[in-house]
Amino acid sequence: MFFPWIGLFEQIKLADIYVHLDDAQFPQGRSFMNRVQIKSPHDIQWLTVPVKRKGIQPINEVIMEYDHIWRDKHLKTLKTNYSRAPYFQEMFELINSIYNEPIELLSELNILAIEKISKYFGLNTKFVRSSELGITTKSSERLLQIIEEFDGDMYITGHGARNYINHELFENHNVKIEYMDYKRTAYPQLFGAFNPHVSILDLLSNTGKDGVIYIDSGTKNWKEFIKNE
Incomplete structure (x- = not known):
C-alpha cells in the first residue's frame, strides 16, 4: 500500500514478521496500492502515483511514470496542507529521502516507504517479500x-x-487467525473532525515519533470477529 493508514502499521507493530505480498x-481498478487520502482544509485530498498498466500483472512488475512531475506535485500538496503541523519538517524530509531514490517499480517505492516509516516509529518487525519465498x-x-x-502459529x-x-x-x-x-484512537489533527483513515503521514506530521502511542490496536479471534460483524 502507498503511504498507508495507521491500521497497517498496527498490524506491523503486532507481528514478529511482516510479509509484503x-x-x-495488482488490482485492475482504483486501489490503495498507488493512492491514499490526506487531510486538507477542504475535507480530504488524494495523492496518486501514476502507473503504466499492462493488463494483469503482479504488483512487483508495475512501473511508475518515470518523471518528477507527480513527485513534485505530492511534495507541494503536502507542504500546502501540513506546513503548520508541529512535525512537518520531519515528515517532509522523510518523504524527500524516499522520493529521491532512483526507483521505477511501485512495489519498491511502497516497500521502502513502509519500512522507513516503521523504523521512524521504532517498530522492530522483520520484513520479508513473498516474491523471495x-x-x-x-x-x-x-x-x-x-x-x-517461518514456523508461525498466528496470522x-x-x-x-x-x-x-x-x-x-x-x-x-x-x-490461529x-x-x-x-x-481508531484520536490524535491531534489539523482541519476539523478527526479522520482515522488518512495516510500515516498525517500522524507523523502532527505527533512525530511520539505518535507510536497511537499505533495501539489489538486483535480478536476470527470466530468472535465474524460473529460480531
Whole structure:
C-alpha cells in the first residue's frame, strides 16, 4: 500500500514478521496500492502515483511514470496542507529521502516507504517479500504456506480477508487467525473532525515519533470477529 493508514502499521507493530505480498496481482481498478487520502482544509485530498498498466500483472512488475512531475506535485500538496503541523519538517524530509531514490517499480517505492516509516516509529518487525519465498500455491493455501515457512502459529489480518480466507484450513494446521480490532484512537489533527483513515503521514506530521502511542490496536479471534460483524 502507498503511504498507508495507521491500521497497517498496527498490524506491523503486532507481528514478529511482516510479509509484503509484492507478487500478488495488482488490482485492475482504483486501489490503495498507488493512492491514499490526506487531510486538507477542504475535507480530504488524494495523492496518486501514476502507473503504466499492462493488463494483469503482479504488483512487483508495475512501473511508475518515470518523471518528477507527480513527485513534485505530492511534495507541494503536502507542504500546502501540513506546513503548520508541529512535525512537518520531519515528515517532509522523510518523504524527500524516499522520493529521491532512483526507483521505477511501485512495489519498491511502497516497500521502502513502509519500512522507513516503521523504523521512524521504532517498530522492530522483520520484513520479508513473498516474491523471495518461491511459494506458488494460491489463496488461503499460499498464506498458510508463507506462515509455515517461518514456523508461525498466528496470522494477523485486516478485515477484507473475511471475504476469501479459509478459516478451517488454518485451524486444521494449528494456525490461529486474528483479525485487527481497530481502536481508531484520536490524535491531534489539523482541519476539523478527526479522520482515522488518512495516510500515516498525517500522524507523523502532527505527533512525530511520539505518535507510536497511537499505533495501539489489538486483535480478536476470527470466530468472535465474524460473529460480531
